[in-house]
Amino acid sequence: MSKHALIELKNVQKKWDMGGNATIPVLTNINLTIRAGEFLAILGPSGSGKSTLLRIIAGLTPVSSGEIIYLGKEYHGVNPGAAMVFQSFALFPWLTVLENVTLGLESKPIADDEKKEKALHIIDVIGLDGFENAYPKELSGGMQQRVGLGRALVSDPDVLLMDEPFSALDVLTAENLRRDLLKLWRDKKIPTKTIIMVTHGIEEAVYMADRIIVVSGNPARINYDMQVTLPHCRDKKDPLFTNFVDKLYSLMMKKEHIETHRVITVKNREIAMIPQVSAGALTGFLEFLKDLNKKTDLYKLADRFMMDSEDFFPIVEGTTLLKFTKVTDGDIELTPEGILFAQASVLERKKLFRSQLIQHVPFINKIIAILQSKSNKRMSIEFFEDILTNSFSPTEVQKHMNILITWGRYAELFAYDEKSKQLYLEDTTNS
Ligand SMILES: Nc1ncnc2c1ncn2[C@@H]1O[C@H](COP(=O)(O)OP(=O)(O)OP(=O)(O)O)[C@@H](O)[C@H]1O
Numbered sequence: 001m002s003k004h005a006l007i008e009l010k011n012v013q014k015k016w017d018m019g020g021n022a023t024i025p026v027l028t029n030i031n032l033t034i035r036a037g038e039f040l041a042i043l044g045p046s047g048s049g050k051s052t053l054l055r056i057i058a059g060l061t062p063v064s065s066g067e068i069i070y071l072g073k074e075y076h077g078v079n080p081g082a083a084m085v086f087q088s089f090a091l092f093p094w095l096t097v098l099e100n101v102t103l104g105l106e107s108k109p110i111a112d113d114e115k116k117e118k119a120l121h122i123i124d125v126i127g128l129d130g131f132e133n134a135y136p137k138e139l140s141g142g143m144q145q146r147v148g149l150g151r152a153l154v155s156d157p158d159v160l161l162m163d164e165p166f167s168a169l170d171v172l173t174a175e176n177l178r179r180d181l182l183k184l185w186r187d188k189k190i191p192t193k194t195i196i197m198v199t200h201g202i203e204e205a206v207y208m209a210d211r212i213i214v215v216s217g218n219p220a221r222i223n224y225d226m227q228v229t230l231p232h233c234r235d236k237k238d239p240l241f242t243n244f245v246d247k248l249y250s251l252m253m254k255k256e257h258i259e260t261h262r263v264i265t266v267k268n269r270e271i272a273m274i275p276q277v278s279a280g281a282l283t284g285f286l287e288f289l290k291d292l293n294k295k296t297d298l299y300k301l302a303d304r305f306m307m308d309s310e311d312f313f314p315i316v317e318g319t320t321l322l323k324f325t326k327v328t329d330g331d332i333e334l335t336p337e338g339i340l341f342a343q344a345s346v347l348e349r350k351k352l353f354r355s356q357l358i359q360h361v362p363f364i365n366k367i368i369a370i371l372q373s374k375s376n377k378r379m380s381i382e383f384f385e386d387i388l389t390n391s392f393s394p395t396e397v398q399k400h401m402n403i404l405i406t407w408g409r410y411a412e413l414f415a416y417d418e419k420s421k422q423l424y425l426e427d428t429t430n431s
Pocket residue numbers: 016017026044045046047048049050051052053393395396
């Protein structure tokens with residue numbers, strides 16, 4: 001065991017079994033040593049496997065191969081030293097605050113009185129004193145997440161695992177809770193040795209964590225592992241802070257991150273997962289960049305739109321995939337095609353969009369070729385979904401088709417007939 005290691009992951013791989021012989025590899029070659037005293041944030045593009053990694057550490061998701069070691073011992077099943085906080089709070093509405101928190105001790109071999117005493121203590125620590133008998137629906141979102149935290153902390157876990165714990169809260173509430181949790185942790189008011197948090201928020205990661213790993217790729221691996229050496233309490237306006245955020249944005253917008261969505265190959269043509277963003281959002285973003293009229297820091301733009309990277313990156317990815325924008329070193333700028341698009345009339349935009357789609361999204365060509373080969377220029381959507389099914393999960397197939405249809409319709413290439421569940425060629429295809 002490495003010195004001071006609390007948890008070690010050795011050569012961990014995860015593949016999802018999709019039935020039959022089909023598997024989807026999600027994580028590969030994960031080697032990670034998590035030490036006591038660390039606050040680790042896990043960042044990565046949407047769908048890269050961050051939650052899967054967290055659930056593997058929690059022992060809630062089994063690995064396909066590799067070892068997970070806690071305090072020097074390999075474990076299978078639930079990690080005895082870990083407790084989890086979920087984005088959705090996951091409280092039982094019919095139980096009071098006290099009862100919900102006490103649930104965190106359910107599996108512990110201690111007397112009921114002691115359980116109650118421990119629960120009351122942690123309720124006090126997390127700032128919910130006086131709300132012991134309230135029900136979740138009587139509490140604000142922030143207070144509900146405090147209950148979620150209380151339930152996780154009541155068992156004095158060595159490792160607190162948090163899956164986007166603040167993303168369902170409004171900005172101010174999230175800010176308060178982040179600050180309070182950090183204070184509890186730094187002042188050692190909770191005995192938790194290590195916190196591991198999955199987040200989409202680059203700024204949130206830099207604000208809270210001492211170490212950040214970035215997972216990405218196809219399948220995902222740990223591509224960056226860095227220490228955040230800024231002293232607490234961190235000031236988000238401090239240039240050292242903003243530089244760190246900027247640097248992370250640059251890393252995360254590198255080609256290998258934004259273009260490593262799962263790719264499948266059909267007759268030697270690659271099909272990559274298409275960013276989930278509507279043609280309208282892409283258009284608005286390009287217009288905005290045109291008005292800015294200069295290369296701009298991505299993180300400043302995300303800030304300006306008050307967007308999390310989860311919502312912001314797909315827009316950036318969509319415009320770079322279609323070569324309307326170019327990203328270098330964390331800065332984004334319009335390409336000549338992007339400038340043309342932003343200046344064009346509605347009809348010209350559709351033409352430009354069509355041409356970029358045909359050039360840069362191979363699966364669009366496949367759809368068109370198949371529709372053209374049919375005498376009625378129609379084909380059931382299931383046919384296209386089947387092509388994607390072996391390599392994408394059912395939800396992803398759905399999302400993929402929805403976006404392809406939205407983009408195809410905007411470009412007036414093809415459309416979808418809800419009634420017959422068929423894609424059909426628009427007249428303009430041959431224009
Ligand atoms: N139980 C499952 N069965 C099959 N596929 C799954 C399952 N759970 C997750 N996946 C797939 O595994 C991939 C990684 O999912 P995961 O939720 O770990 O990613 P993530 O990085 O946390 O995503 P997000 O940032 O969107 O929350 C996704 O493609 C997802 O659809």
